Amino acid sequence: MSAGPADFEQALAETAAAVDATLDALLPRADGVEGRVAEAMRYATLNGGKRLRPFLVVAGAQLFEVSEPSARRTAAAVEMIHCYSLVHDDLPAMDDDDVRRGRPSCHVAFDEATAILAGDALLTYAFEALSAPETHASAAVRCELVRGLAVAAGCGGMVGGQMIDLLAAESTLDIDGVTRLQKLKTGALIAFACEAGAILGEAGAEARAALAGYGHDLGLAFQIADDLLDIEGSEAETGKAVGKDAAAGKATFVGLLGVDGARDRARVLVDRAVGRLARFGDKADSLRAVARFAIARRH
Amino acid sequence: MSAGPADFEQALAETAAAVDATLDALLPRADGVEGRVAEAMRYATLNGGKRLRPFLVVAGAQLFEVSEPSARRTAAAVEMIHCYSLVHDDLPAMDDDDVRRGRPSCHVAFDEATAILAGDALLTYAFEALSAPETHASAAVRCELVRGLAVAAGCGGMVGGQMIDLLAAESTLDIDGVTRLQKLKTGALIAFACEAGAILGEAGAEARAALAGYGHDLGLAFQIADDLLDIEGSEAETGKAVGKDAAAGKATFVGLLGVDGARDRARVLVDRAVGRLARFGDKADSLRAVARFAIARRH
Numbered sequence: 308m309s310a311g312p313a314d315f316e317q318a319l320a321e322t323a324a325a326v327d328a329t330l331d332a333l334l335p336r337a338d339g340v341e342g343r344v345a346e347a348m349r350y351a352t353l354n355g356g357k358r359l360r361p362f363l364v365v366a367g368a369q370l371f372e373v374s375e376p377s378a379r380r381t382a383a384a385v386e387m388i389h390c391y392s393l394v395h396d397d398l399p400a401m402d403d404d405d406v407r408r409g410r411p412s413c414h415v416a417f418d419e420a421t422a423i424l425a426g427d428a429l430l431t432y433a434f435e436a437l438s439a440p441e442t443h444a445s446a447a448v449r450c451e452l453v454r455g456l457a458v459a460a461g462c463g464g465m466v467g468g469q470m471i472d473l474l475a476a477e478s479t480l481d482i483d484g485v486t487r488l489q490k491l492k493t494g495a496l497i498a499f500a501c502e503a504g505a506i507l508g509e510a511g512a513e514a515r516a517a518l519a520g521y522g523h524d525l526g527l528a529f530q531i532a533d534d535l536l537d538i539e540g541s542e543a544e545t546g547k548a549v550g551k552d553a554a555a556g557k558a559t560f561v562g563l564l565g566v567d568g569a570r571d572r573a574r575v576l577v578d579r580a581v582g583r584l585a586r587f588g589d590k591a592d593s594l595r596a597v598a599r600f601a602i603a604r605r606h
Numbered sequence: 607m608s609a610g611p612a613d614f615e616q617a618l619a620e621t622a623a624a625v626d627a628t629l630d631a632l633l634p635r636a637d638g639v640e641g642r643v644a645e646a647m648r649y650a651t652l653n654g655g656k657r658l659r660p661f662l663v664v665a666g667a668q669l670f671e672v673s674e675p676s677a678r679r680t681a682a683a684v685e686m687i688h689c690y691s692l693v694h695d696d697l698p699a700m701d702d703d704d705v706r707r708g709r710p711s712c713h714v715a716f717d718e719a720t721a722i723l724a725g726d727a728l729l730t731y732a733f734e735a736l737s738a739p740e741t742h743a744s745a746a747v748r749c750e751l752v753r754g755l756a757v758a759a760g761c762g763g764m765v766g767g768q769m770i771d772l773l774a775a776e777s778t779l780d781i782d783g784v785t786r787l788q789k790l791k792t793g794a795l796i797a798f799a800c801e802a803g804a805i806l807g808e809a810g811a812e813a814r815a816a817l818a819g820y821g822h823d824l825g826l827a828f829q830i831a832d833d834l835l836d837i838e839g840s841e842a843e844t845g846k847a848v849g850k851d852a853a854a855g856k857a858t859f860v861g862l863l864g865v866d867g868a869r870d871r872a873r874v875l876v877d878r879a880v881g882r883l884a885r886f887g888d889k890a891d892s893l894r895a896v897a898r899f900a901i902a903r904r905h
Contacts, residue, residue, distance in 0.1 A: 335761055335762065339766075339770075339786075340769075340770045340773060340783070340787075341761065341766035341767070341769040341770045341773075341790065343769055343773065344761050344765060344766060344769040345761055348761065391726075395722055395723075395726060400718035400719045400722060401719050401722065418699075419699035420699045420700050420772050421769070421772075423694055423697065423699060423700065423722065424694075424761075424768060424769050424772075426726070427690075427694060427725070427726075427729065427765050428760050428761035428765040428766075430726065430729055430730065431729065431756050431759050431760040431761075431765065432756065432760050432761065434733045434752055434753075434756045435752075435753055435756035435757055435760060437752075438749045438750075438752040438753040446744075446745040446746040446748070446749045447745040449749050450737045450745045450748050450749055450752075451737075453733055453734075453736075453737040453749075453752050454733075454734055454737040454738060457730050457731065457733045457734035457737065461727050461730035461731050461734060462640065462643050462644055462647065462723075462730075462731065463634065466643060466723050466726050466727040466730065467638075467640035467643060467727075468640070469723060470640040470642055470643040470720070471638075471639045471640045473719050473720075473723075474639060474640075474642065484639070487638075488639075491640065
């Protein structure tokens with residue numbers, strides 16, 4: 308299959324639409340007095356995100372001929388975790404961001420208490436969805452998904468990374484420190500998204516490790532590209548405030564390596580990520596296209 | 607086995623010590639820059655709570671001769687969920703409580719951002735712990751535990767109840783409304799704690815339903831007792847601010863039924879809860895003692 312940039316953008320949009328439909332079907336609908344929290348969960352999730360992580364789950368699952376419903380449910384669970392983290396990160400006590408994906412952040416559109424609860428409920432619901440028999444016939448597979456997602460999202464992964472990030476204005480991170488921060492904050496969930504297809508397909512340890520390694524390299528490349536966009540992008544293009552990290556005096560890849568150095572580093576990472584896919588042949592062309600997209604995108 | 611009040615208090619203390627040891631062993635230790643979040647997780651969990659929910663898990667598990675390590679891990683996971691909910695409920699944007707179990711609340715001892723993250727990490731970690739093979743040899747059982755806990759904790763359970771509670775100052779709840787609020791906010795997790803032993807023991811649907819029903823009755827009785835303590839207790843006895851709900855103009859059982867009416871209702875619920883245990887014979891004496899404790903306690 309050929310996978311030029313236009314093909315890739317179309318494949319990304321198609322997967323986003325499919326996963327959006329799954330999210331829409333899975334997420335609770337506002338009902339009763341407590342309906343406000345369901346409304347906020349839907350607001351924070353069904354918002355036109357590009358669904359990169361779901362795409363990685365679906366593209367990984369295709370390598371092992373996993374059924375589409377299984378892949379989509381798993382993709383939706385990963386996206387719920389991503390969306391909950393954005394809701395909590397945007398809170399005034401955290402990064403204090405009023406804009407997300409070009410719309411008011413959840414706590415602006417609702418209120419802080421509802422945003423905290425909607426984040427909690429999305430996080431919880433991801434595990435509810437994954438553990439249900441509809442996700443996979445094998446309970447062992449479902450347990451591995453639950454565990455892998457929890458490890459990626461928890462204090463040794465995404466939450467730990469966010470903690471470092473909040474403390475980073477006070478500490479002075481060097482390049483190893485920033486790399487570790489991003490490995491936890493964004494890399495762990497992206498790596499799980501890449502590995503999830505192999506878990507669903509009950510693939511061997513080597514295939515799983517190759518995909519997790521691809522995910523870690525890809526995640527870092529994406530983060531470096533984000534740092535570059537934070538310097539070079541416009542708010543209209545990225546849908547969020549730009550220049551914030553630099554203004555907050557946070558250590559970033561661009562700050563530590565310079566624009567050219569950061570761009571070079573991202574290229575090396577993308578090459579390494581693509582290199583890890585060799586064993587999967589043509590089937591992994593979608594994943595190769597994601598890696599190229601990571602450093603070519605403008606938003 | 608006899609189970610007078612003194613025996614029960616001792617059994618509760620012994621189970622609390624055992625589950626505390628399990629929590630201490632399970633919870634991550636502060637390490638690296640992100641260690642602050644692990645510190646806050648431990649602060650919010652290892653705090654001398656009476657461990658009612660863990661006791662229910664362990665007492666339920668004893669009915670089905672579940673191994674102690676299985677029961678304790680599950681009990682610890684349930685307590686993590688309870689503790690995360692207290693951390694988030696205490697936040698300024700939620701109930702704004704500075705004192706918890708006689709100590710500064712998590713966001714006072716640390717800061718708001720750390721408290722939000724510690725809550726998120728505890729919630730996530732509960733599912734990580736449950737899904738691990740150490741919890742039970744059967745992956746199907748582990749999946750059922752994950753799912754049951756997620757349903758009890760999520761937007762159709764605890765989080766939904768907290769949403770109603772936050773809106774309750776604005777709406778005017780009648781007795782059915784308050785009952786539903788408490789069924790979600792505290793009842794769902796207590797009912798899961800009661801049912802968890804039956805899940806671990808792979809018991810039949812009737813035994814599970816009996817225990818869940820017992821848990822729902824018990825949860826409501828506990829909540830009514832809490833409302834009574836909120837009016838009658840002292841801060842020194844309860845370890846938290848008293849009279850808050852009444853001052854906030856929230857609808858409570860006591861406000862709607864009067865002190866005597868509320869006390870009668872609690873007694874009826876406890877009798878019904880105990881009635882559901884008939885099928886389990888003497889083995890359920892611990893659970894009977896919990897029910898009596900619910901309305902006799904002063905803290």
